Every structure is written in C-alpha cells, then in structure tokens.
Amino acid sequence: MMSGSRGERNREPQNLAAEGIGKAPSLSELGEFGLIRRLSALLPESLRPGEVGIGDDAAVIRLGDRTLLATTDALLEGVHFRRDWTPPDDLGWKALAVNLSDIAAMGGEPRFALISLGLTADADLEWIESFYRGMADLARESECAVIGGDTIHSPDRIYLNLTVIGEAPEGRYVTRSGARPGDRLLVTGALGESLAGYYALKSAGERSDSGGAVSEEGFPAVPEGVRACIRKHFRPVPRLNAGRAAARTGFVHAMMDVSDGLTGDVRHLAERSGVGIRICLADLPLSDALREAAPFLGKDAVDLALAGGEDYELLMAVPPKHVEAVRESVESTGVPFTAIGVVTDRPGEIVQVHPDGQESPLPLRSWDHFRG
Amino acid sequence: MMSGSRGERNREPQNLAAEGIGKAPSLSELGEFGLIRRLSALLPESLRPGEVGIGDDAAVIRLGDRTLLATTDALLEGVHFRRDWTPPDDLGWKALAVNLSDIAAMGGEPRFALISLGLTADADLEWIESFYRGMADLARESECAVIGGDTIHSPDRIYLNLTVIGEAPEGRYVTRSGARPGDRLLVTGALGESLAGYYALKSAGERSDSGGAVSEEGFPAVPEGVRACIRKHFRPVPRLNAGRAAARTGFVHAMMDVSDGLTGDVRHLAERSGVGIRICLADLPLSDALREAAPFLGKDAVDLALAGGEDYELLMAVPPKHVEAVRESVESTGVPFTAIGVVTDRPGEIVQVHPDGQESPLPLRSWDHFRG
Numbered sequence: 001m002m003s004g005s006r007g008e009r010n011r012e013p014q015n016l017a018a019e020g021i022g023k024a025p026s027l028s029e030l031g032e033f034g035l036i037r038r039l040s041a042l043l044p045e046s047l048r049p050g051e052v053g054i055g056d057d058a059a060v061i062r063l064g065d066r067t068l069l070a071t072t073d074a075l076l077e078g079v080h081f082r083r084d085w086t087p088p089d090d091l092g093w094k095a096l097a098v099n100l101s102d103i104a105a106m107g108g109e110p111r112f113a114l115i116s117l118g119l120t121a122d123a124d125l126e127w128i129e130s131f132y133r134g135m136a137d138l139a140r141e142s143e144c145a146v147i148g149g150d151t152i153h154s155p156d157r158i159y160l161n162l163t164v165i166g167e168a169p170e171g172r173y174v175t176r177s178g179a180r181p182g183d184r185l186l187v188t189g190a191l192g193e194s195l196a197g198y199y200a201l202k203s204a205g206e207r208s209d210s211g212g213a214v215s216e217e218g219f220p221a222v223p224e225g226v227r228a229c230i231r232k233h234f235r236p237v238p239r240l241n242a243g244r245a246a247a248r249t250g251f252v253h254a255m256m257d258v259s260d261g262l263t264g265d266v267r268h269l270a271e272r273s274g275v276g277i278r279i280c281l282a283d284l285p286l287s288d289a290l291r292e293a294a295p296f297l298g299k300d301a302v303d304l305a306l307a308g309g310e311d312y313e314l315l316m317a318v319p320p321k322h323v324e325a326v327r328e329s330v331e332s333t334g335v336p337f338t339a340i341g342v343v344t345d346r347p348g349e350i351v352q353v354h355p356d357g358q359e360s361p362l363p364l365r366s367w368d369h370f371r372g
Numbered sequence: 373m374m375s376g377s378r379g380e381r382n383r384e385p386q387n388l389a390a391e392g393i394g395k396a397p398s399l400s401e402l403g404e405f406g407l408i409r410r411l412s413a414l415l416p417e418s419l420r421p422g423e424v425g426i427g428d429d430a431a432v433i434r435l436g437d438r439t440l441l442a443t444t445d446a447l448l449e450g451v452h453f454r455r456d457w458t459p460p461d462d463l464g465w466k467a468l469a470v471n472l473s474d475i476a477a478m479g480g481e482p483r484f485a486l487i488s489l490g491l492t493a494d495a496d497l498e499w500i501e502s503f504y505r506g507m508a509d510l511a512r513e514s515e516c517a518v519i520g521g522d523t524i525h526s527p528d529r530i531y532l533n534l535t536v537i538g539e540a541p542e543g544r545y546v547t548r549s550g551a552r553p554g555d556r557l558l559v560t561g562a563l564g565e566s567l568a569g570y571y572a573l574k575s576a577g578e579r580s581d582s583g584g585a586v587s588e589e590g591f592p593a594v595p596e597g598v599r600a601c602i603r604k605h606f607r608p609v610p611r612l613n614a615g616r617a618a619a620r621t622g623f624v625h626a627m628m629d630v631s632d633g634l635t636g637d638v639r640h641l642a643e644r645s646g647v648g649i650r651i652c653l654a655d656l657p658l659s660d661a662l663r664e665a666a667p668f669l670g671k672d673a674v675d676l677a678l679a680g681g682e683d684y685e686l687l688m689a690v691p692p693k694h695v696e697a698v699r700e701s702v703e704s705t706g707v708p709f710t711a712i713g714v715v716t717d718r719p720g721e722i723v724q725v726h727p728d729g730q731e732s733p734l735p736l737r738s739w740d741h742f743r744g
Contacts, residue, residue, distance in 0.1 A: 026496070026497065027491070027495075027496070027497060027500075030497070032523055035497075035500070035523060036521075036523060038497075038501070039500065039501070039504050039523075042501060042504040042505055042508050043504070043507075043508050043511065043517075043518045044508055044511055044512045044517070044518075051519075053517075053519045053520060058520070059484070059486070059519040059520035061483065061484050061517070061519060061537075063435070063438050063440075063483065063539065064436075064437070064438055065436070066435050066436055066438060068435075068537075070484065070486055070519065070520060070535075070537065071486070071520065072486040072487070072488050072520065072521060072522050072533070072535055073488070073522050074488040074490060074522050074524050074531075074533065076490060076524060076526055076527075078527065079524065079525060079526070079527065080524075111433065111435065112431070112433050112442065114431070114442055114443070114444040114535055115444070116444050116445070116446040116533045118446060118448060118531070119399070123399075124398070124399070125398065125399060125402070125407075125410075128399075128407070128411065129410070129411070129414060132411050132414040132415065133414055135415075136414050136415050136416055139415065139416055140416045145415075145416070145425075145433070146415045146416075147423075147425050147431040147433060147442065148425060148430070148431035148442060148443065148444065149408075149444060150444050150445050150446050151404055151407060151408060151411075152446050152448060152451065152452075153451060154448055154451070154531075155448075155450065155451065155529075156528045156529065157527075157528065159446075159490070159526075159531060161444070161446065161488045161533040163442075163444055163486055163535040165433075165440075165442065165537060167435065
C-alpha cells in the first residue's frame with residue numbers, strides 16, 4: 001500500500017470529477033480505497049479462515065503449516081520519485097524498503113522479493129547497476145532474497161514494481177482491524193523527517209538549474225538536521241525488528257505502517273477497526289533533526305509530523321495493561337516507542353487534542369491517488 | 373518472463389546503440405538476458421540447494437517442507453497491449469494467463485496472485501471492472517486467489533504488474549536447464565495461432581478509423597479460423613494441467629513455455645542446458661484454424677508457428693524411452709502433444725530440418741525488449 005505526499009505534483013485526474021450524475025461513480029468519487037473495495041467484490045471468494053485479503057498492509061495466506069505474507073508496490077517516475085532528485089542507489093533501497101515496511105507492519109519476516117523494472121532508453125547501465133546495489137544493500141541487511149524479475153522497455157518513464165513475500169513466525173501476525181476502545185496508540189521512532197527531507201530537496205531542486213542529482217552532499221551549508229532528514233527521506237529503515245518484537249508479545253491489537261501520513265493512516269486504522277481515535281499533538285515524537293530542520297525550511301514541526309508519509313514508522317494499538325510489556329520488547333530493538341493517543345468508541349471520529357487541552361477534528365492531510 | 377512479438381511496434385531504444393565504444397556495454401549490446409545476468413551478479417547470494425533464482429520461468433524457494441514458485445510480469449500499454457484493440461476483460465484474462473503459464477512451465481500449481489495497477493485518468497470504472505472480471509474468470513478456473521494489490525495513478529499509460537506464487541506438488545518441478553543430448557523435444561497444443569490473431573487485429577485496426585475496441589465480433593465476414601486465432605490471442609489458456617501431468621511423471625528433463633516465439637525460446641532452453649537443438653519444420657503442430665487463417669492473412673503457416681510468441685504452449689525435453697509415458701500423461705489432460713525435434717550435443721547450434729531433409733541454421737525471429 002504505497003502512496004506518498006510527493007504524488008501531489010501530479011494532480012491530473014481532477015477531470016474525472018466532471019463525470020455526470022446517475023452514472024457509475026467516477027474514480028475520484030470512489031477514491032483509492034473505494035475502488036479497491038469495489039474491485040475486490042469482483043474476485044472469487046477464496047480466502048480461508050486465518051487468511052487476510054486486500055485492504056491490510058500485506059495479505060495473509062496459509063500454506064500447510066506456514067503463514068505467508070505478501071505485498072506489492074509500484075513506484076512510477078514523476079509520480080513517486082524524480083530521477084533528477086534521487087540517487088539511483090537510494091531509489092533501489094527505498095523501493096525495497098516500502099515493501100519490507102508492509103511486512104514489518106504485520107509483524108512478519110521477509111523471505112524473498114521479485115522485481116519488475118520498466119526501463120526508458122536513457123536509463124543507462126550505470127544507473128541500473130547503482131539502483132540494484134542500493135536494493136541489494138537493504139536485501140542483505142534484512143535477509144530478503146531478490147530471486148527474480150521481469151525487465152521491459154518503458155517508453156516514457158521508469159517504473160518499478162516490487163513484490164515481497166514474508167512469513168509470520170509461528171503463524172502470529174497483526175492486522176489493522178483489531179484496535180479496541182481504550183487501547184493506547186503508540187508509534188515507533190519519530191515522525192515528519194522524511195517530509196522535511198522532501199521539502200529540502202524540493203527547495204534545492206527549484207534553486208538548481210543543473211538537472212543533476214540532488215543529494216545531501218550538495219548542501220554543505222545547511223544544518224546537520226536537514227541533512228539527516230534528507231537521509232531519512234532517501235533511506236528509510238523498515239521497522240522489521242520492532243514489528244516482530246511487538247507481534248511476538250501477543251499483546252498488540254492492531255498495527256500498520258505510517259506511509260501515507262499520520263492523519264490519513266489513523267483513519268485507515270480507525271475504519272478497519274470500527275473505532276475512533278484521539279491524537280495528542282504535544283505527544284508526537286519529534287526528533288532533534290526535525291526540530292532543527294523545520295524552522296530552516298519555514299515549516300512547523302508538528303505539521304510535518306502530522307502530514308508526513310514515508311517515515312515508515314509503525315503505529316500500534318495496545319491495551320493499557322500491556323503497554324509496558326510491548327514497549328520493553330520494541331525498545332529492546334533500539335527503537336523509541338511513544339504513546340501519541342487513545343482509541344475511542346466513537347467510530348470514524350478522529351480528534352486532535354491541542355497542547356492547551358482543547359479538542360477539534362483532526363483534518364486529513366494525506367495524499368490519495370485518485371482524489372484531487 | 374514476458375515479452376512478445378507485439379512489442380515490435382515500439383522500437384524506440386535503437387538510439388541506445390549509438391553509445392560509445394570503450395564504455396560500459398550499452399543496454400542494446402547486453403540485450404535483455406545479458407542485462408539480467410549482470411544485475412543478478414549484484415544481488416546477495418542467498419539461494420540454498422534446490423532453489424532457483426533469476427533466469428527460469430519462475431523462481432523456486434523452499435519454505436520448510438513446501439516448495440514455492442514465484443513469477444512476476446509487467447504489461448505496459450502501447451508496448452504489450454493496445455487499449456483500442458483489446459477488450460478489457462480479455463486483457464485481464466491475459467495478464468493473469470502469462471503469469472500462470474510460468475507456473476505451468478515449472479509443473480506447478482498456482483496458489484495466489486497480487487496485482488499492481490497503474491491507471492490513467494481516462495481509464496473509467498467500467499474499463500477497470502471489466503478488466504477485473506476477465507482476470508477473475510481465469511482466477512476461478514485455475515483456482516488462483518487474487519489476494520492483494522496496489523493501485524496508483526499513471527499519467528501516460530496503463531500498466532499492469534502481476535505476481536503469481538505457486539507450489540511444486542511434493543517438491544517436484546522442472547527447470548529449463550536439464551535437457552540432455554538425445555532427448556526428444558515436444559510441444560503441447562498448436563503454435564502460431566496467437567500471432568495470426570495479432571496480424572488479423574493489426575490489419576483490422578489499420579483499416580478502422582473508429583478507435584473503438586477491435587474484437588472477433590467485428591469480423592462477420594472473416595473465416596472462422598481467423599476468429600479462432602483472435603480468440604487464442606486474447607484468451608490464451610495456460611497449460612497448468614498438462615504441465616503438472618508432465619512433471620508428475622518424473623521423466624521430463626527440461627520444460628519452459630513458448631512466450632517469446634519458438635525460435636527464441638529453443639535458444640533459451642539450449643543455452644540454459646548447454647546443448648544444441650534440431651527442429652523438424654514438417655513436424656510443427658499447425659491447427660486447422662491456423663491453416664485457414666494464414667493464407668487469408670497473406671502469411672505462411674510455418675513462419676507463424678516459428679515466430680509466434682504468446683501461444684503459451686509448453687516445450688519439453690524428454691528422453692526417448694519415456695516419451696510415450698509423458699505423452700500419455702499430457703494427453704490425458706485433453707491437450708495434444710507433438711514431437712518437433714531433438715536435443716543435440718552441439719551447444720548453441722540451433723538447426724532447422726526442412727521438409728526435403730536439408731538442414732540449415734534456424735534464424736532468430738524473436739522480440740527482445742532491448743535490441744532493435
């Protein structure tokens with residue numbers, strides 16, 4: 001389930017909204033998730049007990065006594081990445097990372113990956129090999145074998161599609177749909193850095209006429225915090241160890257990765273679980289790097305943490321009495337773990353608690369591929 | 373491993389050949405398979421005994437006592453299909469069929485599929501739902517669950533990427549690399565029909581200004597044989613039962629599907645097995661439909677059978693003493709099985725035997741995505 005704030009540059013589908021009333025709903029009316037629901041209904045019903053189909057971070061399939069996890073994600077040049085901003089090795093890393101994050105979000109372990117590569121005529125061997133090296137770096141670190149693929153010619157844009165198959169150890173996995181009222185909402189790591197990195201690249205890209213790759217090395221004068229955010233944007237680390245550690249406790253009711261942005265992702269969790277969510281803005285984990293980068297970029301750090309997708313942190317719903325046990329397990333992997341809100345019994349209500357204690361609806365700041 | 377003769381319409385990458393001497397080889401110099409070899413070398417070595425990586429119809433992975441098969445294939449509008457020629461339900465069928473054929477070619481059974489869909493703004497709900505219905509038709513027939521996917525906006529072209537995970541029953545599968553001198557070469561079904569169907573559509577498309585979908589219904593005056601070839605082009609049937617039946621005998625030394633065209637595919641088989649191949653042109657299985665369609669289209673039936681990819685028939689190397697046992701097993705699934713040649717001990721030599729007994733090198737008539 002991959003999208004991202006960078007997609008905002010491509011809003012062409014707005015004309016879909018001009019379709020007439022009384023016809024089948026247009027794609028923009030349905031939205032990405034409405035479309036997925038509608039298409040799922042056309043497929044043969046073939047899931048067995050304990051299996052999970054379309055709509056979670058990864059699908060779950062039983063094969064004998066094994067529990068497999070499967071996810072696929074596409075990255076399209078000009079929609080999900082810009083070649084002139086993105087070093088190819090970082091792109092290779094990230095293309096695998098977004099898929100591994102879906103496995104992490106189920107509490108699983110990656111086993112193998114398949115890659116489809118659509119290459120334009122101007123993508124030279126150096127670019128492609130650098131892309132593969134970045135992908136191989138993360139494959140090695142995460143013990144995920146890249147075992148096959150398809151390579152074709154693409155006339156206009158490079159596109160990448162990765163599929164990762166993982167396993168749920170001892171059949172234990174966590175979906176998005178088990179959050180219950182009273183659960184605490186917790187998140188790994190820190191939020192907003194990737195989006196801050198994106199804004200830094202965008203601003204540098206707009207100032208530069210070179211057309212060459214923009215990288216953190218190109219900013220000798222910018223604060224270290226900004227550079228750290230750019231690194232996070234280019235090389236997000238999927239939270240495989242933290243997700244596994246959390247799932248192993250057996251206490252996590254629901255889990256997903258933050259890939260679309262917190263304000264959108266909490267909605268998905270709430271919708272799948274049939275609950276409401278209250279987020280305390282003062283509790284959002286903001287890194288020192290983000291606190292340094294935000295004013296430099298003229299942005300508000302809390303806004304970045306709320307809107308930012310692509311941090312690939314894990315969001316979890318945990319009953320209060322087990323929070324400390326899950327925290328101990330997650331933090332033993334070296335990853336911070338922060339309580340940012342609670343699950344409520346008011347389905348669909350997504351509320352923000354301001355630092356002064358006032359509450360208000362939390363507006364959506366998320367990118368959906370089919371809405372304008 | 374998907375390509376296809378229809379790709380011949382898009383020969384843009386020719387300018388790659390203009391790259392300088394002394395640099396790294398260009399993509400056109402490497403070719404698709406050279407590129408795949410070079411990229412594979414960059415990946416961590418992670419295959420265990422009994423596993424197969426990049427370069428066969430599907431990859432093979434062991435998980436506990438299960439043997440998984442995995443394949444991924446991309447279809448790009450304007451490269452692999454034309455929307456104005458292809459009814460969306462047929463495209464949905466075919467997108468799944470090409471992947472199932474890779475599983476069939478290993479002797480496996482499909483388990484589940486994941487789909488990535490890149491949709492343009494003008495792809496309306498009706499088109500997408502029809503596409504899904506065609507895919508669901510084949511998913512149902514082949515007992516393959518479609519369990520998840522990714523849907524994104526694509527600015528220029530519709531692109532589709534399917535991944536299918538299958539299993540090798542009792543761990544028994546057949547690769548491309550086991551052919552031995554003296555083996556008979558056999559093929560299921562009939563060859564050339566899909567390419568004849570493509571030429572019929574091309575000729576109708578060139579005569580038509582309507583811009584609407586071209587389908588077999590649009591040809592009331594053409595012979596039934598031509599219409600049968602168009603149906604084969606749109607709805608190829610992956611040879612899952614025949615592939616399984618063949619693998620189950622334990623007598624098949626090598627197997628692959630005919631997807632690029634026979635002249636190219638026998639080369640892949642010969643290269644992977646380190647052998648030569650001799651094809652008897654008089655023995656190629658030509659259907660009545662093809663014999664009727666070829667003269668109507670101004671083509672030679674044998675040429676179509678040699679050049680045509682996308683029939684998705686299975687090619688097998690079987691030792692002579694076991695040919696009858698394998699034939700009985702394959703034909704019990706209702707699929708014809710024809711001996712078309714022999715495997716020789718002259719590595720890389722691909723020879724055609726003409727009806728008069730003369731022999732000559734068999735020229736390549738195959739589409740490779742990176743060569744002109």
